[in-house]
Amino acid sequence: MNLHEIPFARLLALEPGKEEACILALPDAPQYLNHLGTVAAAAQFSLAEFTSGQWLLNTYPEWADRVVPMLRRSEVRFRKPAHGRLRASVPISPAAQPDLAQELETRGRALISIPVQVHDEQGILVMEGSYEWFLGKREV
Secondary structure: OOHHHOHHHHHHOOEEOOOOOOOEEEOOOHHHEOOOOOEOHHHHHHHHHHHHHHHHHHHOHHHOOOEEEEEEEEEEEEOOOOOOOEEEEOOOOHHHOOOOHHHHHHHOEEEEEEEEEEEOOOOOEEEEEEEEEEEEEOOO
């Protein structure tokens, strides 16, 4: 499953990232602008949230049908005004990926916190956040 195909993501016109490390991107379009002429915080938040969920699916594809993920909490920091097309990435190295399989098997649930960075067209870090997901085993 690709989260950019979910109805709300389609409404936002989220697209798969083309650049290295970019998971999802938000196009440069006037409907995302706020009263200051910069990309609205809600658009940036949504891009980052969908990116964290897509990273989860990309990293643990075997859980797609067995685990129900639900966003539990998030914390974001808007660093600079955002302009143009935005791209989001998850700065976790493969070696640092948590092993959640054991916790899911023994407890039936797990938590994972996924960091996300959003950069603008010039490569400037405009927003960063942490998205904590509750993972519960799907009842069979």
